[in-house]
Amino acid sequence: MRILLTNDDGIYAKGIEVLHEQLSKDHDVVVVAPETEQSAVGHAITLTDPLRVKSINRNETFFGYAVKGTPADCVKLAINELMKPPPDLVVSGINLGANVGINVIYSGTVSAATEGTILGVPAIAVSINTFRDPDFRPAARFTRLLVRQVREHGLPPYTSLNVNVPAISESKIRGVRVTRQGVTRFVEKFDRRIDPRENVYYWQCGSNPPLEEDGDTDASALANDCISITPIQHDLTNYDFLESLRSWSFPKVSDS
Amino acid sequence: MRILLTNDDGIYAKGIEVLHEQLSKDHDVVVVAPETEQSAVGHAITLTDPLRVKSINRNETFFGYAVKGTPADCVKLAINELMKPPPDLVVSGINLGANVGINVIYSGTVSAATEGTILGVPAIAVSINTFRDPDFRPAARFTRLLVRQVREHGLPPYTSLNVNVPAISESKIRGVRVTRQGVTRFVEKFDRRIDPRENVYYWQCGSNPPLEEDGDTDASALANDCISITPIQHDLTNYDFLESLRSWSFPKVSDS
Secondary structure (H helix, E strand, O other), X not given: OEEEEEOOOOXXXXXXXXXXXXXXXXXXXXXXXXXXXXOOOOOOOOOOOOEXXXXXXXXXXXXXXXXXXXXXXXXXHHHHHHOOOOOOEEEEEEEEOOOOHHHHHHOHHHHHHHHHHXXXXXXXXXXXXXXXXXXXXXXXXXXXXXXXXXXHHOOOOOOEEEEEEOOOOHHHOOEEEEOEOOOOOOEOOEEEEEOOOOOEEEEEOOEOOOOOOOOOEHHHHHHOOEEEEEEEOOOOEOHHHHHHHHOOOOOOHHHO | XXXXXXXXXXXXXXXXXXXXXXXXXXXXXXXXXXXXXXXXXOOOOOOOOOEEEEEEEOOOOOEEEEXXXXXXXXXXXXXXXXXXXXXXXXXEEEEEOOOOHHHHHHOXXXXXXHXXXXXXXXXXXXXXXXXXXXXXXXXXXXXXXXXXXXXXXXXXXXXXXXXXXXXXXXXXXOEEEEOEOOOOXXXXXXXEEEOOOOOEEEEEOOEOOOOOOOOOXXXXXXXXXXXXXXXXXXXXXXXXXXXXXXXXXXXXXXXX
């Protein structure tokens, strides 16, 4: 297959290099990734600034494009301009830090995968559950095997797989769970400071609580030393609430 | 009620000023909004830069805080730090340009409302379907009345209302529809250019196709001169696909 490989930690990150090495064993891989780290950009796209593009050779096999933009920008630009015909698959990662629970909505890694599916290309996002320099190889090898499954089964329209891998040795990983997005989230704290010119500023120092969820969530899988795979789509409608909301008496606009 | 008012067009935008004027008739309104326009930032949050905050008085009644950050940053900072106790309601808007269909995932306006619900505060996002200097008053008056309904009925946990108002006179608005998020999206085009130093760059010049959807979608409501109200939540799981995905044979991790 022809694979578009991207991430949000930037084209020079270790995670994308290790994943490139694994995926290149089976596939033709083109890297289009942000020039610099883009963590917590969510599904941002760049409309008011130009997107600068540079060709990059990290080593003899790792060739790609560094884009001054967000992960979603990279996928849009790759599919619409840089790769013709479009790729067969988008893979995003390997992200340093889990993307589970509510935090998924802040994730550039996952948004890159979502962007692929919006443009008609199936996609996988991969993250590892640590911010410390991990061994990315277990997650990269698993992804290589998962890509074969995706190729065999296909994915429904607008659907990507959000994969999270525990940061432990392969022999300690207890299995693979198909999960739903849980409710783990950053717990914000803001550190208030005064600059030398007496202006107020804050540092956002959010931290993630321990992964204590029960049941079939992404965070619970990680807490139990399992790989989690959550199928993700982009429709935010709260369908369960539609009927109840229809029973409200909305103001007639002429009243307003 | 105590209302947190924010937006993504920035604290100096016309839409937030008109909405402030209407909501202040019934409520105690505190404005915490980005210092500058933040369109298409999606659910980005600022982790690596400080959030600067300035007190602003736009006029005798419009008092607020301008934040050098995204709409989601504003809501986090307001609820955690600037407003104690937390507000009873978050209102985001009025955004210049509809937030319907797939485009909702790029919307700073909607993400501000979503952020409110994540932090336990019910929320409404309001947009008007034009980029040209409109009369914001019909949308602002409608929002004021809708706030009363939200106060009366409440909203389910993690749920906000995404409201889109046609840019036509009140007498031409044909009604209010409860809708789901449709599939309208930007159609990207990239304009390739070379700068004076021979570097390649692209302008993203996406445009929205006409609102031609049928059925009960947000875009279809606007196309039929109706106000759309879509209940929004943050869970991206594709529940319909969970069972089928569980039938895949995932690689044993020891194989990898």
